[in-house]
Amino acid sequence: MTEEEKKVNEEEPAQPSPAKAEEGKATEKKAESSAHVTHHEHEALKEQLEKAQADCKANLDGWQRERAEFSNYKKRIDRENAQLNQTITGSIIKKYLVILDDMELALKSKPASGEGAAWAAGIELISRKLQAILDAEGIERINQNKVPFDPNLHEAISNEEIEGFESGEVIEVVRQGYKLGDRILRPAMVRVAR
Template sequence: MSKEEQKQEEQNTATEETVKAAEAEQKAEQKAEQKEQVPPTPEQLLEEARLKLEASEKKYLLLLADMENLRKRCMKDMESTRYNTMADTITPFLQVFDHFGMAVKASEQSDNLKMLLDGMKMIRSEFDKAFQELGVECIDAVGKDFDPNVHEAVSQEASETVPAGKVIRQWNCGYKTGSRLLKPAMVVVSSGKPEEAAKE
């Protein structure tokens, strides 16, 4: 065997030994990792699940308590709003009610109709003021086109001067607040001139 062949064989042997050493080292590392990654025991898994369940139950109970507190607060706010709204609505009429009582008492003690009429006018004025404070408006219908959205026709009458479809008279005032109708105006509607009404 020549020196070159001998040298080549020594190099091959050294390479094989290096590869084997590397493989052995890799296997040793894998075994060490496997030892470190020991699967948890059933008891450990059970304890972990118990802790997670306990945490979830605590979270659920806290959320439940928050929901109950929110429900109670909403109920309290609704009740407070209802009473405040009722108080705000009634308050403007308390003085009117007192003056009605005074007018009744005065009429029982006097035959003076003028005084009674003046008292009734004053009460009517206070009603108007109370309605104004609440944003309630009277619907003025006379001379306007009949509108079924805000008017309620109680009858029709022929008229020489008022065109058909227009309101001739208003029996009772209608009321609204903003765009909301509280009560329609009770009206008499023109059916046009007598001859036109007769043709229909």
């Protein structure tokens, strides 16, 4: 290319070729068409999003309710298991209370010395071990004198006129009562002042 041709090319603005011009017009029409479709698609996507968000919220609410229900179920099962354990423990221990009563009666008449003293010491040791087992299981004695008679804790075997006691007061516990937590295993047999 000569210098003159270069100058002419530089002075004249570049004219697009007819093929390129038609290609540009087609691209513009396509863009306008895309914008129109995009608006409709946008509305459809917006509706889908709102529906998905509503479904998500409903699922979350359902999940939270189920989680709370499961937590309550678990607490109820734990509570029922604790009550069942307490009931089973109580029913087993009740059977041994009679033996403990007999040992305590035997110890009230134990000989101070002689041949029976060794046996009495053995019975006393066994009685203390049984009481330690009861204590370990959380079983408490109902053993109080000079307290108001409570029909939930006591079983009155006599009603006596005694000086130094007010009416309705426990004079003496004849047979020990026992309780496990709030549950009475056996009421205490008591003498009550009139």
